[in-house]
Structure formats: structure tokens, C-alpha cells
Amino acid sequence: MRVEYNFEQLQDCQCGACPVHDTSACVMEKTGGMKFTTCSSTPDPDDVEGIYCSFQKGKSSCTDLDVSKACLCPTCPVWRSHSLDTSYYCVKGAAS
Numbered sequence: 560m561r562v563e564y565n566f567e568q569l570q571d572c573q574c575g576a577c578p579v580h581d582t583s584a585c586v587m588e589k590t591g592g593m594k595f596t597t598c599s600s601t602p603d604p605d606d607v608e609g610i611y612c613s614f615q616k617g618k619s620s621c622t623d624l625d626v627s628k629a630c631l632c633p634t635c636p637v638w639r640s641h642s643l644d645t646s647y648y649c650v651k652g653a654a655s
């Protein structure tokens with residue numbers, strides 16, 4: 560199922576705690592360890608590192624994500640509520 564980018568789902572996203580994400584120097588540089596880089600309550604998808612499964616966001620522009628680590632998507636409420644069955648959206652792109 561296609562996932563909409565919205566703030567509620569961004570808050571449920573588990574990417575910020577994911578080891579694939581956590582070990583990326585690029586993600587850390589872009590976000591300073593935060594989910595988003597703006598004070599806006601509705602951050603633009605370009606200002607966010609997370610909710611990569613949404614069609615408005617898609618895969619990260621960072622190329623140093625460590626896919627040898629386990630993806631946390633199957634633990635995510637968004638993953639369950641959309642009946643998703645794949646993972647690593649940060650590398651592979653949005654869910655279809």
C-alpha cells in the first residue's frame with residue numbers, strides 16, 4: 560500500500576533508532592541526530608531523514624547506510640497499518 564508523508568506518521572517512524580541509519584555519517588551530518596532539520600511542525604520531506612517508505616520521500620540521498628544491519632521497519636506502526644511486507648526503504652525507495 561502506498562504510504563502518505565505526514566507528520567503523524569513521521570512521528571511513528573522508527574528510522575531514527577535504526578542501526579542502518581545511526582551509523583551513517585551523512586545522515587548524522589544532515590540531521591544532527593534529529594528526525595528533521597527544521598522547527599516547522601510540518602517539515603518538508605527534503606528536510607527529513609525518515610519515513611522513506613512514503614512516496615513523497617523515497618530513498619535517502621545518503622549513500623553510506625549500512626545494510627548489513629537490521630532494518631527496523633517491521634517494528635513500525637506505519638509498516639503494520641499499511642500492510643507493508645518489504646524493508647530498507649532508505650536504500651530501495653518508497654513502498655509501492
Ligand code: SF4
Binds near residue numbers: 571573631643
Ligand atoms: S515503515 Fe520504515 S521507513 Fe516507513 S515510517 Fe516505518 S520505520 Fe520509517
Ligand code: SF4
Binds near residue numbers: 578611631632
Ligand atoms: S528504512 Fe528501514 S533500514 Fe532504512 S533507516 Fe528506516 S528502519 Fe532503518
